[in-house]
Amino acid sequence: MVSSGPPESPHVPSVNYHVWQACNMRCRFCFATFQGVRKNVLPAGHLDRPDAMRIVRALARAGFTKINFAGGEPFLCPWLVDLVVYAKKLGMVTSVVTNGSYFDRSVASDLLKHLDWLVLSVDSLHPATAIRIGRVKAHKPISKRQYLAICERVHAAGVNLKINTVVTSANYGEDFRDFIIRARPRRWKIMQMLPLQGPDSRCAEDLIVDRDGFNHFVAKNRRVRKNGIVVVPETSSDMVGSYAMIDPAGRFYDNVSGQYKYSQPILDVGVRAAFSEVDVSAARFLARDGLYDFWGGWKWRRVGSWAQLRGYLRNRWRPSAVSSATPLTTAATAEPVWLQARISRRTDVLESGQATAVISST
Numbered sequence: 039m040v041s042s043g044p045p046e047s048p049h050v051p052s053v054n055y056h057v058w059q060a061c062n063m064r065c066r067f068c069f070a071t072f073q074g075v076r077k078n079v080l081p082a083g084h085l086d087r088p089d090a091m092r093i094v095r096a097l098a099r100a101g102f103t104k105i106n107f108a109g110g111e112p113f114l115c116p117w118l119v120d121l122v123v124y125a126k127k128l129g130m131v132t133s134v135v136t137n138g139s140y141f142d143r144s145v146a147s148d149l150l151k152h153l154d155w156l157v158l159s160v161d162s163l164h165p166a167t168a169i170r171i172g173r174v175k176a177h178k179p180i181s182k183r184q185y186l187a188i189c190e191r192v193h194a195a196g197v198n199l200k201i202n203t204v205v206t207s208a209n210y211g212e213d214f215r216d217f218i219i220r221a222r223p224r225r226w227k228i229m230q231m232l233p234l235q236g237p238d239s240r241c242a243e244d245l246i247v248d249r250d251g252f253n254h255f256v257a258k259n260r261r262v263r264k265n266g267i268v269v270v271p272e273t274s275s276d277m278v279g280s281y282a283m284i285d286p287a288g289r290f291y292d293n294v295s296g297q298y299k300y301s302q303p304i305l306d307v308g309v310r311a312a313f314s315e316v317d318v319s320a321a322r323f324l325a326r327d328g329l330y331d332f333w334g335g336w337k338w339r340r341v342g343s344w345a346q347l348r349g350y351l352r353n354r355w356r357p358s359a360v361s362s363a364t365p366l367t368t369a370a371t372a373e374p375v376w377l378q379a380r381i382s383r384r385t386d387v388l389e390s391g392q393a394t395a396v397i398s399s400t
């Protein structure tokens with residue numbers, strides 16, 4: 039079993055809120071259909087606007103600092119922009135992951151005015167493969183030209199772009215390099231398809247790809263790193279127990295057993311009690327590179343003093359001292375593990391030529 043952190047701390051800084059169950063696509067590998075949730079728990083497929091706002095507020099108050107809105111297709115949620123604006127107002131870094139098929143709607147322009155990260159899912163640039171996967175809108179795949187046009191709009195709006203690609207048996211031989219270099223994402227996450235069992239699964243067993251197939255895709259495409267693009271390969275086992283996730287009914291869930299286990303609703307029991315009911319490991323979150331510079335700060339700013347260093351920290355974590363260098367550790371301390379890691383990463387930067395400073399907690 040994957041161990042969870044103490045219930046008094048969320049222990050991971052970012053959370054995926056699957057705000058909307060419905061989707062216009064039918065990707066056959068999809069692990070976020072929530073069809074069982076809709077059938078058995080939430081016939082509407084979503085909370086109403088005030089309750090969704092309450093969830094966002096509760097997450098911010100509990101210490102989550104980044105929120106990624108997902109679905110289903112989040113662009114279908116009429117109050118998506120309101121949720122993003124509210125999360126930003128509460129100090130969170132905001133992100134939306136989308137299949138890109140509603141970029142012609144006004145919601146896209148509205149969102150891009152407020153968002154920190156736009157994550158675009160692209161699984162194939164070949165129409166026949168996209169059709170086989172089910173990543174199609176009204177039977178039509180999105181073309182490479184259309185994807186590139188979306189990426190340009192995201193760049194023009196000054197929003198960070200990330201691309202997600204799920205590797206399956208259908209696309210593991212595909213060459214994405216030209217597309218990725220032209221799309222210029224800051225991050226490209228390459229995920230091995232994670233199979234799911236149970237009522238929320240679509241069970242596309244023919245799309246499962248083994249580790250060799252996944253590694254083949256990564257080896258073929260990772261050279262885009264030379265163009266300054268951060269490539270983040272994630273195996274299906276990396277994805278297990280390493281994400282804080284909330285379903286459309288406002289419950290945390292985990293995927294540790296191969297099918298979803300849900301907490302009680304956050305609005306009934308609060309974030310911490312609900313989070314303590316699922317298995318999410320901070321160490322696994324760090325191991326899959328969940329902690330990156332989503333604040334947009336540390337890569338570009340020189341951090342030379344404790345005062346400056348402290349300026350990057352949210353007040354609520356109150357680290358107590360600066361000491362000499364210590365290695366990245368996941369040992370239990372009074373501080374959340376992710377905070378140590380964040381600082382340790384900064385230390386890596388500092389040690390590589392500027393200074394040495396590490397936060398230690400008491």
Ligand SMILES: C[S@@+](CC[C@H](N)C(=O)[O-])C[C@H]1O[C@@H](n2cnc3c(N)ncnc32)[C@H](O)[C@@H]1O
Nearest residue numbers: 067068069070109110135136137159202231232
């Ligand atoms: C569930 S989708 C929701 C947002 C939106 N509908 C989209 O496709 O981008 C969020 C991300 O999960 C990925 N995903 C879905 N099923 C997956 C699976 N079985 N294994 C790995 N990633 C998956 C999608 O490709 C997408 O990048």
Ligand code: SF4
Nearest residue numbers: 061063065068110137
């Ligand atoms: S577009 Fe996203 S939510 Fe919809 S089926 Fe595909 S992966 Fe699932």
